[in-house]
Amino acid sequence: MSAAPVFDAPFALGMMALHEAPALHAPERLADWLEARLDQGLHWFDHADIYGDRAGERLFGDALRARPGLASRVKVVTKADIVTPERDASSFAVKHYDSSATYVARAIDDALERLGVERLDHFLLHRPDPLMDAEATGRALDDAIAAGKLGAAGVSNFRPEAWRRLQAAMHGRLSAHQLQLSLDHPQPLFDGLFDALIGDGQAPMAWSPLGGGRVLTGPARSLLLSQAEAFGVSPAGLALAWVRALPGRPLPVIGSLKPERIETLCRDAALELPRPAWFALLEAARGHEVA
Secondary structure, eight states, X not given: OOOOOOOOSSOEEEOTTGGGOGGGOSHHHHHHHHHXXXXXXXXXXXXXXXXXXXXXXXXXXXXXXXXXXXXXXXXXEEEEOEEOGGGOOSTTOOOEEOOOHHHHHHHHHHHHHHHTXXXXXXXXXXXXXXXXXXXXXXXXXXXXXXTTSBSOEEEESOOHHHHHHHHHTOSSOEEEEEEEOBTXXXXXXXXXXXXXXXXXXXXXXXXXXXXXXXXXXXXXXXXXHXXXXXXXXXXXXXXXXXXXXXXXXXXXXXXXXXXXXXXXXXXXXXOOOOHHHHHHHHHHHHTSOOX
């Protein structure tokens, strides 16, 4: 089974830094920003409950409540199961994962309330939990899909053995997988992870597709600059095209909230990277040619 692209946009807008952008905290200001992005054809917004300790989801929901017409236009991905030390109610105050059925069901309901939407288009387990009871967790995800709370369930940062154990316990299909993938981190292309998720029919989402800026400053910088000029795009746009060229057309999740940066990446998204250029960038990033 191969993954069919399900993300009809050139990239998703990651909301991990929304709580750190005070200029967008007023609901009407954020609603204006959201409407502008939607008008650009950008309707996928990526959240997680740990972003700003739930503040990102709350701010987003406040904007949708301030302008109700936007809720039907946005497509929301959110993630849960990471418990930070501050949110650990035990005496240990330890960061841990909780994929228990009770926790997952509550996390879904809480995310719906904070985000102000009737359905999460994709809900992902944020990190693999060694203590996961696959049957109970799978049942909780299936129940949420059946109740119309989720469009689909998926995973983030899982290895094949972990997601296949969960999938075997579910009726619904794990339809999306968010993984670290970029020119700075191409390892999933060579350790079997990317092949496995594509083979299992999961639509890939690439987090940190610019490597936190390292793609633009690392070993491939010189080639990125020269090829970006040759193709008439920005270096960041070229790096995202490298990701999108892969099977399943991975959806990059970008972290920038700046309209001018987003506009540039929208313009650059038309680039279809030729195969030799793709391999040349890979070689520059890794420092050696393929075998």
